[in-house]
Amino acid sequence: MNSLDTEAFEALLVNCADEPIRYPGAIQPHGVLVTLSEPALCIEQISHNVQDLFGLNPHALLGQPLSMLTGPTAAAAIAQAAGFAAHVDAPPLELDMQGVAYEGLLHRESGVLVLELELKPDALQIKSTMDKVRNLSRMLQRLQAAKTLPALYDICVEEIQALTGYDRVLIYRFQEEGHGQVIAEASAPSMELFNGMFFPASDIPEQARELYRTHWLRIIPNADYQPVELVPRLRPDTGQALDLSGAVLRSVSPIHCQYMRNMGVLSSMSISLMDGERLWGLISCGHRQPLHVPHELRMACQTIGQVLSLQISALQTLEISRQREAKMEALVQLNTAMVHSQEHVFDGLAAEPERLMSLTGASGVAILEDKVLHRYGECPPPDEIRALYQWFKASGESVLSSHHLSTVYAPAAGYKDIASGLLAMTLPKPVDNAVLWFRKEVKESIPWSGDPKKPLNLEPSATGLRLSPRTSFELWKVEMDGISSKWSHGDLFAANDLRRSALENDLARQVLREQQAVRARDELVAVVSHDLRSPMTIISMLCGMMQKAFSSDGPHTSRRITSAIDTMQQASSRMNVLLEDLLDTSKIEAGRYTINPQPLDVAQIFEEAFSLLAPLALDKSVELTFNAEPDLKIHADPERLFQVLSNLIGNAIKFTPADGKIGVAAMSNGDEIVFSVRDSGKGIAPEQLPHIFERYWTAKEGNAAGTGLGLYISQGIIKAHGGQLRAESKPGEGSEFRFTVPRVA
Structure with missing residues (x-):
């Protein structure tokens, strides 16, 4: 084929794929199709063969009542049945028209009622059909009794061939790649056999598959038919072609009719096989001579197809469960190996290479953990494995499989003999990590x-x-070439389940390491803080002794020494506060913070707080007031509660400008006492407010000496009392801190 022919071929392929098979504008000639308006049931479109079958001019019938075609009795029966037209698989109407018995089928399509008329079988055919349909129950019992899928397929093709008389009945299953394979067949001795053969995807184009997915059955009694056009060809109400997807009489593609003739058959019937909403395959029937299967037999075959679909789904589910169950023992043992590994979870897998390979039926496995690469069985070279891992990592998949690796990763063609199949999984870690199973090439x-x-x-x-x-x-x-045996559902389940176990084990190790690090840090802080308290106390005492030895009224040198001693004294005092905060912090984080609650008088606490903090407020010209309801008694640790009040009021003084106000209050609220510290300072920015109780948080301005632990510790103290500490603030309007403690019962 030259380049011009190739271009023409590709263009025609596109046209073939776009062929309007839903809107052929014509029907097969073994019946008559009429579209009717509702509720008047006037004829809008009718097939041209009404002229041959009824001797009526199709154009003259347009716009006329249905009774002009069928007679009043049949028209009344159709009008009554129209209410049930939406019901799936409604039985056909028995209609007498001009002394001839017809079967009528009704359905609605895009706002129009569609009536299809077929000749009713004669008495002999009816008797034969009914005799066969009576055996339907026995057929369905045989299907339901099948224990394996191959047995199920064989029963199905045998029963449908016996029921219909077709020369060939086969089951055609769609593969993931798009093509299909015949997996069961019952054929007359003279028919060419197709069992086991593959058919290209183009034999059943995508739009045809969609019709099979949405409609259970399609029949072609004679592939040599001449299509019968609709009159008019377009719908008079919309100007569009009529959708004949649901019509039994729908005319099919002429290419398909030629395809049938090329296969040596003149009549066919196809029954869809579904797995949920997915088109799983087809029951395909063919006959060398024209053959019209009556409606009752068609419905029986459709029922068999529906039962077969359910059985296929059930047995497939059962098979998947069996495959998974077969993997469980190995998965449990590999999980145990990961749990007991000393350093990394993959170390446990590296200790069980044979079990890891047998888990998925692999011929080789590679385990990658940062710079370490383990290889067992038949594997590509290390550099190739690392390059393959980078491609896998870039795919973004956590589990990936292919039985034809070179088609998705071209470099794999270089080692297809040992790794045509890949099943890989990785964990979300900052270092390179993966388990990669390989399967050898299988010449097929x-x-x-x-x-x-x-x-x-x-x-x-x-x-x-x-x-x-x-x-x-x-x-x-x-x-x-370049293919391996396919990875099964069980293999994919095993890889995903192993990844889940590895992920859980790895996260558990991370948590344990972090807990150990926090515990070691807390212990270090506690030891250092405790050991520094003694020398800091000595420094503070020596500073006091030195202050007595030097007078600030003495010579210049004495004044300089006195100033230096004051600085040392302030620094050591601040260091002592920091050490106390660090000790409290380590206790809070370790869950070892304890309090000694006792009955306390709130008024007395406020008096002590006022005497200590009022001078600080006075130095800044800030008004400090305390207000408590009479006779409030609380159950709290006095030192720790005073620590909280001192921190909150001290912060308020620090961040409230001159002439500002700070109000401290206490009020009862059921079984609790609510304390409030409100200031008129500049407030806290909204983006900062959620973080103020975090460790080491400090205000960005005006707090150079802050450690960022005061509010964190205060919150820990209040929680230890069984209460809560909260803050509200509006920039420019000030802040309010509220906390609760239990009242004395």
Whole structure:
């Protein structure tokens, strides 16, 4: 094929894919189709063959009541049945029209009522059909009794062939790659056998698959038929083509009819097989001569297809459960190995290479942990594994599988003999890490029905080149290379479950390491703080002794020494406060913070706080007031409660400008006493407010000497009392801190 032919071929393929199979504008000739307006039931469209079957002019019937076609009795029966037209698989109407018995089927499509008429079988056919349908219960019992999928398939094709008389009945399953395979067949001795053969995806285009997905059954009694056009071709109410997706009489693609003839059959019936909402496959029936299957038999076959679909889903689910169950013992043992590994979770897997490979039926496995790479069995070279890991990592997948690796990762073609299949999993860690299972290449000869590279032919016609279906369905074997056996549902489950266990173990180790680090830090802080208290006390005492030895009224040198001693005294005092804060912090974080609660008088606490803090407020010209309800008694640790009040009031004094106000209050609230410290300072910025109780948080301005531990410790003290400490603030309006402690019962 030259380049021009290739371009024409590709263009025609696109046109074929876009063929309006839902809107053919015509029907098959074994019946009549009428569209009706509602509620008047006037004829809007009708198939042209009404002229041949009823001797009526189709154009003359347009706009007329249905009774002009059917007679008043049949029209009344149709009008009554129209209310049930939305019901799935409603039985056909038995209609007498001009002395001829017809079966009528109703359905609605896009706002129009569609009536399809087929000749009713004669008495002999009816009796034969009813005899066969009576055996439907026995057929369904056979299907439900099947224990394996192959047995289920064989029963199905045998029963449908016996029920319908088709020369060939086969089950066709769609593969993940798009093509299909015949997995069961019942055929007459003279028919060419297709069992086990693969068919290219182009044999059933995507839009045809969608019709199979949404409609259970399609029938073609005679592929040599001449399509019967609708009159008018377009809907008079919308000007659009009529959607015939739900019509039994829908005309099919002429390419498909030629495809049937090329296969040696003139009639066919297809029944969809579903796995939930997914089209799983088809029951495909073919006959060398024209064959019209009556409606009752079609419905029986559809029922078999529906039961088979349910059985397939059930047995597939059961098989997946069996595969998973078979992996559980190995998964438990590998999880135990990870739990007991000394350093990293993957170390435990590295100690069980044989079990790790047998888990997924791999011929080799590689375990990567940062700079360390373990390889067992047959694996690519280390550099290739690291490059493969980088590609896997870039994919963003946590688990990835392929049985034809070189098609998705080209460099794998260089080692396809040992690693045509890949199953890999990784953990979300900052270092490179992965478990990569490999499977060797499996040389495989796939039997195709005809050359899969030529699913369609290009041939000349009166209007130029046109597509035609392939004429050969002979066995065509294709040698496949670079593929491995497929990873099963059980293999994928095992990889995902192992990853889950590894992730849980790795997170547990991280938490343990962090807890150990926090514990070691807290212990270090406690030891250092405790050991520094004695020397700091000595420094403070020596500063006091030196102050007595030097007078601030003495010579210049004495004044300088006195000033230096004062600085040392202030620094040591601040250091003592910091040491106390660090000790409190370590106790809070370790959960060892204790209090000694006792009954206290709130008025007395306020008096002590006022005597200590009022001078500080006076130095800044800040008004400090205390107000408590009479006779308030609380159950609290006096030293710790005073520590909280001192911190909150001290902060308020520090951040309240001159002439500002600070109000301290206490009031009862059920079983609690609520303390409040409100100031008229500049307030706390909204973005800072959620963080003020965190360790080492300090105001950004005006707090050069702050340690950032005061509020954190205060919150810890209040929580130890069983209360809560909260803050509210509006910039420019001040802040209020509230905390609760239990009252004396």
